[in-house]
Amino acid sequence: xxxxxxxxxxxxxxxxxxxxxxxxxxxxxxxxxxxxxxxxxxxxxxxxxxxxxxxxxxxxxxxxxxxxxxxxxxxxxxxxxxxxxxxxxxxxxxxxxxxxxxxxxxxxxxxxxxxxxxxxxxxxxxxxxxxxxxxxxxxxxxxxx
Amino acid sequence: xxxxxxxxxxxxxxxxxxxxxxxxxxxxxxxxxxxxxxxxxxxxxxxxxxxxxxxxxxxxxxxxxxxxxxxxxxxxxxxxxxxxxxxxxxxxxxxxxxxxxxxxxxxxxxxxxxxxxxxxxxxxxxxxxxxxxxxxxxxxxxxxxxxxxxxxxxxxxxxxxxxxxxxxxxxxxxxxxxxxxxxxxxxxxxxxxxxxxxxxxxxxxxxxxxxxxxxxxxxxxxxxxxxxxxxxxxxxxxxxxxxxxxxxxxxxxxxxxxxxxxxxxxxxxxxxxxxxxxxxxxxxxxxxxxxxxxxxxxxxxxxxxxxxxxxxxxxxxxxxxxxxxxxxxxxxxxxxxxxxxxxxxxxxxxxxxxxxxxxxxxxxxxxxxxxxxxxxxxxxxxxxxxxxxxx
Numbered sequence: 001x002x003x004x005x006x007x008x009x010x011x012x013x014x015x016x017x018x019x020x021x022x023x024x025x026x027x028x029x030x031x032x033x034x035x036x037x038x039x040x041x042x043x044x045x046x047x048x049x050x051x052x053x054x055x056x057x058x059x060x061x062x063x064x065x066x067x068x069x070x071x072x073x074x075x076x077x078x079x080x081x082x083x084x085x086x087x088x089x090x091x092x093x094x095x096x097x098x099x100x101x102x103x104x105x106x107x108x109x110x111x112x113x114x115x116x117x118x119x120x121x122x123x124x125x126x127x128x129x130x131x132x133x134x135x136x137x138x139x140x141x142x143x144x145x
Numbered sequence: 146x147x148x149x150x151x152x153x154x155x156x157x158x159x160x161x162x163x164x165x166x167x168x169x170x171x172x173x174x175x176x177x178x179x180x181x182x183x184x185x186x187x188x189x190x191x192x193x194x195x196x197x198x199x200x201x202x203x204x205x206x207x208x209x210x211x212x213x214x215x216x217x218x219x220x221x222x223x224x225x226x227x228x229x230x231x232x233x234x235x236x237x238x239x240x241x242x243x244x245x246x247x248x249x250x251x252x253x254x255x256x257x258x259x260x261x262x263x264x265x266x267x268x269x270x271x272x273x274x275x276x277x278x279x280x281x282x283x284x285x286x287x288x289x290x291x292x293x294x295x296x297x298x299x300x301x302x303x304x305x306x307x308x309x310x311x312x313x314x315x316x317x318x319x320x321x322x323x324x325x326x327x328x329x330x331x332x333x334x335x336x337x338x339x340x341x342x343x344x345x346x347x348x349x350x351x352x353x354x355x356x357x358x359x360x361x362x363x364x365x366x367x368x369x370x371x372x373x374x375x376x377x378x379x380x381x382x383x384x385x386x387x388x389x390x391x392x393x394x395x396x397x398x399x400x401x402x403x404x405x406x407x408x409x410x411x412x413x414x415x416x417x418x419x420x421x422x423x424x425x426x427x428x429x430x431x432x433x434x435x436x437x438x439x440x441x442x443x444x445x446x447x448x449x450x451x452x453x454x455x456x457x458x459x460x461x462x463x464x465x466x467x468x469x470x471x472x473x474x475x476x477x478x479x480x481x482x483x484x485x486x487x488x489x490x491x492x493x494x495x496x497x498x499x500x501x502x503x504x505x506x507x508x509x510x511x512x513x514x515x516x517x518x519x520x521x522x523x524x525x526x527x528x529x530x531x532x533x534x535x536x
Contacts, residue, residue, distance in 0.1 A: 008284065009292075
């Protein structure tokens, strides 16, 4: 699957740390050094206490699929389809939801609630983009339609 | 009774250009067609118009370096709930919201607001519906988290809402398919609709998947066409042909203003619905026709529940079989065919035109009997606007 087809992100003061860590295969979100709340995407301001003292924190724990879609439409000429796009939340990191691709299972077998590991793969413009890895489960079933 | 500002405004006229999959005329000429039609429909002349608006906000800076922090990202960072916004493309998410403010405050007497689309031609010229944001070299703002991972269309961005909704409430495609199927039957009675041939539930279920669970017939149809609306000060009503009252309107963002970060994807637009009902004595049971935004089927589902026509998670059962939402049903839905069959005129312009025509009794073969209250909504999710129009 060629995940490098598409539009690269514009990198800003707020998002530079995320994309730099992504290249190293690390998922970095913001953590408030005042109240400890975590948030994503990075805003440089705490969404809980509004302190402007955010520091990067890495997420290494397993995530869980909040929702998903399997894209079948070839929006761009060289786009390989189908592929699953998952919205992942982290039981150990409330307040954080990250969108990414999904690997490690047939896209049509992806389900809401399935567990995934953090991962990245080469994306557009030389960026590494979130690409979560399905955790093998004997109970995986077809996504709700 | 409070003096809500929208009561000082009326919708004076509506007008449209030709509407089609591809029209060989410029957007500029289509716009002039629509504006002149709307002004004539209002019973006004061009010289009466003293306000003009384009919606959604258009235009772009011709110099680099105009920073323009994305309004939704600023709202997200500040964790605000807002009931008024300006500066984002969809603004207040209702085309007549800003014009109503203008005439209610005396800034203008008669405002024209228009929306022109050439998306049918654009899709043809690109050899297919283009990827979202593909006119830009980089994905900026909220799109920076979507386009690079392959969420290349609004379909991909809204599909997770549909998946989550169906998962939480056990709603099926076999139920929701009755929305496009029933709206197609309405379109058959609308000579201006783009798709008028019957659509069966089997054809719906067999259509190709675009981004699951959204299939082809869950997506509105890109068209060429222009719509204009004249919004006038209510005290000019004696000079207008057939003005329509704005009973109440609202557009509240009470969650994270982001397609991917919205907290509860099974429940969308409810704050806007609640705010609208606070501004009126009318209740959901008073609504005679519902012109609910349907860029995708799921958006009409959101509005059925957010406005209280049925309970949360109950829209599947509500629309199943199509009887309730048919022209002779308890809540005729998107009586012109909606954007799914009538054409993607965008931003509730087509929905507003239809509400006005139904209220006036000018809807021809698709006229619903005795329409006194019409609901109009736009988009959904965080870009949610809702209004009640009355005779």
